[in-house]
Amino acid sequence: MIDFITFCDYAGTFAFAISGIRLASAKQFDWFGAYVVGVVTAVGGGTLRDILLNATPFWMIQPSYLIVSALALLFVIIFRKYVIRLNNTFFIFDAIGLGLFVAVGIAKTLEFGFPMWVAIVMGTITGSFGGMLRDILINEEPLIFRKDIYALACVFGGMIYYICMNTPLSPAMTQFLAAASVFLARVIAVKYHISVPVLKGEE
Amino acid sequence: MIDFITFCDYAGTFAFAISGIRLASAKQFDWFGAYVVGVVTAVGGGTLRDILLNATPFWMIQPSYLIVSALALLFVIIFRKYVIRLNNTFFIFDAIGLGLFVAVGIAKTLEFGFPMWVAIVMGTITGSFGGMLRDILINEEPLIFRKDIYALACVFGGMIYYICMNTPLSPAMTQFLAAASVFLARVIAVKYHISVPVLKGEE
Amino acid sequence: MIDFITFCDYAGTFAFAISGIRLASAKQFDWFGAYVVGVVTAVGGGTLRDILLNATPFWMIQPSYLIVSALALLFVIIFRKYVIRLNNTFFIFDAIGLGLFVAVGIAKTLEFGFPMWVAIVMGTITGSFGGMLRDILINEEPLIFRKDIYALACVFGGMIYYICMNTPLSPAMTQFLAAASVFLARVIAVKYHISVPVLKGEE
Numbered sequence: 001m002i003d004f005i006t007f008c009d010y011a012g013t014f015a016f017a018i019s020g021i022r023l024a025s026a027k028q029f030d031w032f033g034a035y036v037v038g039v040v041t042a043v044g045g046g047t048l049r050d051i052l053l054n055a056t057p058f059w060m061i062q063p064s065y066l067i068v069s070a071l072a073l074l075f076v077i078i079f080r081k082y083v084i085r086l087n088n089t090f091f092i093f094d095a096i097g098l099g100l101f102v103a104v105g106i107a108k109t110l111e112f113g114f115p116m117w118v119a120i121v122m123g124t125i126t127g128s129f130g131g132m133l134r135d136i137l138i139n140e141e142p143l144i145f146r147k148d149i150y151a152l153a154c155v156f157g158g159m160i161y162y163i164c165m166n167t168p169l170s171p172a173m174t175q176f177l178a179a180a181s182v183f184l185a186r187v188i189a190v191k192y193h194i195s196v197p198v199l200k201g202e203e
Numbered sequence: 204m205i206d207f208i209t210f211c212d213y214a215g216t217f218a219f220a221i222s223g224i225r226l227a228s229a230k231q232f233d234w235f236g237a238y239v240v241g242v243v244t245a246v247g248g249g250t251l252r253d254i255l256l257n258a259t260p261f262w263m264i265q266p267s268y269l270i271v272s273a274l275a276l277l278f279v280i281i282f283r284k285y286v287i288r289l290n291n292t293f294f295i296f297d298a299i300g301l302g303l304f305v306a307v308g309i310a311k312t313l314e315f316g317f318p319m320w321v322a323i324v325m326g327t328i329t330g331s332f333g334g335m336l337r338d339i340l341i342n343e344e345p346l347i348f349r350k351d352i353y354a355l356a357c358v359f360g361g362m363i364y365y366i367c368m369n370t371p372l373s374p375a376m377t378q379f380l381a382a383a384s385v386f387l388a389r390v391i392a393v394k395y396h397i398s399v400p401v402l403k404g405e406e
Numbered sequence: 407m408i409d410f411i412t413f414c415d416y417a418g419t420f421a422f423a424i425s426g427i428r429l430a431s432a433k434q435f436d437w438f439g440a441y442v443v444g445v446v447t448a449v450g451g452g453t454l455r456d457i458l459l460n461a462t463p464f465w466m467i468q469p470s471y472l473i474v475s476a477l478a479l480l481f482v483i484i485f486r487k488y489v490i491r492l493n494n495t496f497f498i499f500d501a502i503g504l505g506l507f508v509a510v511g512i513a514k515t516l517e518f519g520f521p522m523w524v525a526i527v528m529g530t531i532t533g534s535f536g537g538m539l540r541d542i543l544i545n546e547e548p549l550i551f552r553k554d555i556y557a558l559a560c561v562f563g564g565m566i567y568y569i570c571m572n573t574p575l576s577p578a579m580t581q582f583l584a585a586a587s588v589f590l591a592r593v594i595a596v597k598y599h600i601s602v603p604v605l606k607g608e609e
Contacts, residue, residue, distance in 0.1 A: 021605070024551070030602035032558050033551025047458075052250075052260055057458055060524050080606060118263050132340075137538075139547045141342045145227070145236025152235050196233035199224070199276075200283060255453075255463055321466050335543075344545045348430070348439025355438050399436035402427070402479075403486060 005100070008179075010068050012097015015090050016042040017072035020134045022083065025076065027138050034076075037137050039069045044130035049105050049122050053112050095186045099179035102127045102154045106161050107175055116165075120158030127154040127182070149189035152196060157182030208303070211382075213271050215300015218293050219245040220275035223337045225286065228279065230341050237279075240340050242272045247333035252308050252325045256315050298389045302382035305330045305357045309364050310378055319368075323361030330357040330385070352392035355399060360385030411506070414585075416474050418503015421496050422448040423478035426540045428489065431482065433544050440482075443543050445475045450536035455511050455528045459518050501592045505585035508533045508560045512567050513581055522571075526564030533560040533588070555595035558602060563588035 020041030024034035043059045050057045059065040076083060105126030109119035128144050128151040135142040144150045161178035169177070188194065223244030227237035246262045253260045262268040279286055308329030312322035331347050331354040338345040347353045364381035372380070391397065426447030430440035449465045456463045465471040482489055511532030515525035534550050534557040541548040550556045567584035575583070594600065 022607075025605040025607045027547060028604050028607075029551040031605050032602045033548070034605040036551065036557070051254060051457060052263065054257065054259065054460065056460065060458065060520060060527075063523055066523075066527070077605065114263060117266055117269075121263075121269070136339060136342075136542060137548060137551075139342065139542075139545065141230060142236070142340060145232040145239065145340075151239070196235045198231050198233050199228040199237040199280065201225075201228045201231075254457060255466065257460065257462065317466060320469050320472075324466075324472070339542060339545075342545065344433060345439070345543060348435040348442065348543075354442070399438045401434050401436050402431040402440040402483065404428075404431045404434075 008096050008100040009104075010064070011093045012100050013042045013065055013068045014072050014075075015093030015097050016130055017069040018076065018083075018090055019094060019131070021073055021076045023134060023138050023140075029138075031073065031077070035069065035073045037134055038072055039066060040137060041130045041134040042069050042072075044133040045101060045126040045128060046105065046130075048129050049108070049126045052122065052125075053109060053114075055108070055112070091190070092187075095183045098127045098150075098153070098186060099157065099182035102157045102182045103161065103175040103179040106158055106178065107171070116158075116162050120155060120162070123158045123161070123178075124151055124154035127151070146198075148193075148195050149185060153182050153185035153189065156185045211299050211303040212307075213267070214296045215303050216245045216268055216271045217275050217278075218296030218300050219333055220272040221279065221286075221293055222297060222334070224276055224279045226337060226341050226343075232341075234276065234280070238272065238276045240337055241275055242269060243340060244333045244337040245272050245275075247336040248304060248329040248331060249308070249333075251332050252311070252329045255325065255328075256312060256317075258311070258315070294393070295390075298386045301330045301353075301356070301389060302360065302385035305360045305385045306364065306378040306382040309361055309381065310374070319361075319365050323358060323365070326361045326364070326381075327354055327357035330354070349401075351396075351398050352388060356385050356388035356392065359388045414502050414506040415510075416470070417499045418506050419448045419471055419474045420478050420481075421499030421503050422536055423475040424482065424489075424496055425500060425537070427479055427482045429540060429544050429546075435544075437479065437483070441475065441479045443540055444478055445472060446543060447536045447540040448475050448478075450539040451507060451532040451534060452511065452536075454535050455514070455532045458528065458531070459515060459520075461514070461518070497596070498593075501589045504533045504556075504559070504592060505563065505588035508563045508588045509567065509581040509585040512564055512584065513577070522564075522568050526561060526568070529564045529567070529584075530557055530560035533557070552604075554599075554601050555591060559588050559591035559595065562591045 017038035020038040021034045024037040029037065043057075043065050047057045047059070102123040105123040106119040109122040110116070114122075131144050131150070132142045135144075157178045160181040161174060164174040164177050220241035223241040224237045227240040232240065246260075246268050250260045250262065305326040308326040309322040312325040313319070317325075334347050334353070335345045338347075360381045363384040364377060367377040367380050423444035426444040427440045430443040435443065449463075449471050453463045453465070508529040512525040512529040515528040516522070520528075537550050537556070538548045541550075563584045566587040567580060570580040570583050
């Protein structure tokens with residue numbers, strides 16, 4: 001089970017980092033800048049969560065997140081020509097990572113003694129704040145505010161978590177079902193072009 | 204007295220959230236994105252203050268701030284056509300909220316044992332950082348750096364707080380006078396178009 | 407020795423604040439806005455480091471950093487016409503400050519019991535995050551992602567620190583050599599137009 005979670009965590013980190021690095025390359029950033037954008041995309045959400053929880057940021061405890069992000073940079077440099085063909089693979093990794101990040105964010109917040117509504121907010125922050133920071137760094141309006149269902153999939157997963165918590169399911173199964181819900185909500189939303197309505201401006 | 208403070212706090216939160224949601228709607232954000240911008244505008248300043256003070260962010264302790272922001276979103280969705288006519292009302296709420304946020308920020312910082320100059324900086328951050336984050340999220344140059352007196356009204360209120368603290372006035376009265384000073388400075392500055400001079404660039 | 411470090415610290419703060427204030431003036435910010443950009447440029451990196459380390463931000467302990475930034479604003483206001491001629495002086499101050507900020511960031515992180523790789527990341531954050539925030543505030547793509555060697559000079563200095571730590575050199579000498587390496591790497595990179603390659607986008 002731990003190996004499976006670790007795999008999802010690394011796959012998600014890799015996919016999140018790739019998304020940052022690709023957008024940075026479209027803006028002509030240098031290698032180092034692209035790496036920074038990749039790292040920020042991958043660990044930004046969990047870092048804000050840990051700062052708000054007053055915990056030591058998770059990536060400062062073991063170097064694997066920075067290393068996986070470096071591998072993502074290497075991957076983009078070496079396989080530049082083929083990266084675009086892997087869009088669907090990255091999308092699946094990204095959705096897996098999103099689900100896992102949300103479940104981990106909720107579990108950690110509950111461990112710190114906060115109520116469920118705080119945990120759902122933290123799960124959503126863990127999953128979506130990295131992408132928001134990425135878009136700020138490359139000086140674009142955050143995509144997650146305008147495209148598909150992303151943050152809302154995190155909130156949905158949080159609700160599934162809450163429901164499962166109040167059943168006899170084990171904590172591991174609860175986390176798995178919450179992560180799977182985020183994953184499915186995200187995949188279905190993209191496949192069927194489901195999105196949140198645009199807020200119409202004033203007349 | 205507590206009820207009056209609570210009312211001001213909610214009115215300010217509501218007005219701050221409205222300002223974020225309206226700007227987000229002008230940028231075609233979806234409902235969820237607009238809600239996030241509204242929440243960040245309303246709680247961003249107090250959150251940075253609490254992170255710097257190493258305190259648990261205030262909105263994680265009770266859900267009312269997220270709820271008031273959700274009501275602001277509903278309000279904009281339902282009363283979209285009439286929102287623009289309420290500009291003056293929102294401006295007054297916004298200025299009330301600003302005054303209260305500054306006073307609360309100063310009082311909390313002093314409670315944590317920091318000197319007055321840190322408290323004035325924290326009061327100013329509490330009042331103005333949310334609007335700065337809002338402008339970063341919608342990818343605009345922060346307005347508070349270029350329009351009217353906003354942050355400076357916070358600093359002015361901090362000085363009034365300091366003066367009152369050194370008189371026999373009660374803490375509650377000190378906070379009230381500081382908040383009122385911010386409110387008045389802001390209203391007078393906008394009414395008479397008083398602004399800080401622009402910093403001229405190099406030749 | 408302490409006097410020399412204090413001098414470098416103030417010179418670096420001054421130069422960092424000047425860089426923020428000058429860019430803000432090019433964007434027509436008002437005096438207060440320019441001051442905020444200056445302060446954020448000067449203390450932003452160390453503030454993020456202290457938040458991540460869960461320490462009280464350094465500028466909240468003594469007011470000198472805010473005062474030096476205010477002097478930088480006064481300097482730009484009064485000597486506006488001549489500031490551009492001092493470009494080389496500011497560049498040297500900036501590079502001195504960068505070196506010192508990196509060394510201080512590494513030393514503080516090691517004191518908090520983190521391993522060397524975290525310290526190098528923190529040194530790099532201390533040196534380069536302020537400039538990144540500055541560019542976000544003035545709504546530009548961060549320069550450090552695209553120009554010369556900046557953040558990489560910080561990483562290089564961190565490696566020198568690590569090497570010196572494993573010799574019989576005194577801690578003060580280790581810090582001095584690390585700071586000097588950052589300074590030299592930065593100066594040489596600019597003088598000989600050495601830069602990190604741009605990450606090429608997809609075909």
